[in-house]
Amino acid sequence: MSEIKLYSTLTKTIETFKPIKTGEVGVYSCGPTVYNFAHIGNLRAYVFADTLRRMFEFNNYKVNQVINITDVGHLSSDADEGEDKLEKGAKREHKTVWEIAEFYTNAFKADLLALNIEIPEKMPKATDNIDEMIEIVKVLETKGFTYSAGGNIYFDTAKFPNYYNLQGAKPKDQDLSARVELDQNKKHPTDFVLWFTQHKYGEHAMLWDSPWGKGFPGWHIECSAMATKYLGEHFDIHTGGIDHISVHHTNEIAQSEGAFGHKWVNCWMHNNFVNVKDGEKMAKSSDNFLRLQTLIDADYDPLDYRYYLLGGHYRSVMNFSYEALDGARNARNRLKNMLSGLKNEVAEGKDPILRSELRRAQQEADVNDKYFQLFTEKINDDLNTPEALAVLWSMLGDKVLLPESKIELTKKFDDVLGLKLLDNETDAIPEKVTGLAQKRQVARQNKDWSESDKLREELANLGYEILDREDRYELKKK
């Protein structure tokens, strides 16, 4: 296996990955705040983290991955201002915060499954880990990193050297001063709340006892506590969207390294945004809020979206459009069709001449090995999924490789890509489509040809071709 190379946001270079424990890797990925559905831009972070996970598994690593669920304490701004997102969701939907959290946690998990994202080893909830958060705040207090103001406990960022390391440079003063206007208790604009007992938006529904009074944790401390609980005080990789670099992850590093007194995470990795057509960042607050379900309702397979994402490098901005998604759907369908053709060839035992030629067999083995090496190289090179996909395409188009080798290699590649390329076509056909096909079969039996033609057209509009056999039919994705 070739070396694994990953881009580190902290050092801004591609680094050769060296695990803390041989053969194992610990990865923490910031999870969702469960107050609404995820938009498709959010989901890129989890497809990226899943590809990272699958790449390590492909390289025979034992992966220990944590994705947390933020069900308390994340205010509308990442810098601790505004209303609590969960409380806001509860008001909007006339439910309790607990009901909101449960509903949207389940919706998030359903999205992960639909995108064929492997469920991580641990998915802890912030509200189950309040004691761990309080412990870290206590240590920070003992070490002199905190101050109390207006009833809240703040982290004093001036006390932490290298506070701006992750972002590379200190932001302009005017960008920072916007924050302090909203919270006069802060000594410095970058200081952040570790524990709230006072909240200007009134009563908070979720409250816990603490040495500083009844209250609730700040958002940043949650990730430090949950990551450390499951991965230890020093672990391999922390991931998230690039929007987390300047505040959330900068603060996670400050409070964790402040408390532990040593390096916390070896490699910080960040995925870029998915933009909609007008070039705006896709955010839930704006109207262009696209959910995975929006795509499913438009008859896309969630894995078409996964293919679309893999077509771009995780560090590049992607500009989402339905035309691009159509391109991804067609490409994935073509791959699936090619593979089902190959499966038929294997079943029919074609190609006897090739099999009997020894010289040819040796050549075949070499070519097989070449594609495997090439794919490994690409995926181990900072997850170069666009080029890894290109290797898959050229491998399937190769003239020397036998159909069974192509299928075997696809299996291995798809363990990393997660596109379910070898699943039986019938598994992937939506119910709506099979329903229409059955209706058409009945129409044919009744010799109602105009109805049958109408249904054939409807199926065609949904991207399916119907092939009539003697007494049955076959559906094929176009």
Ligand SMILES: [Zn+2]
């Ligand atoms: Zn986080």
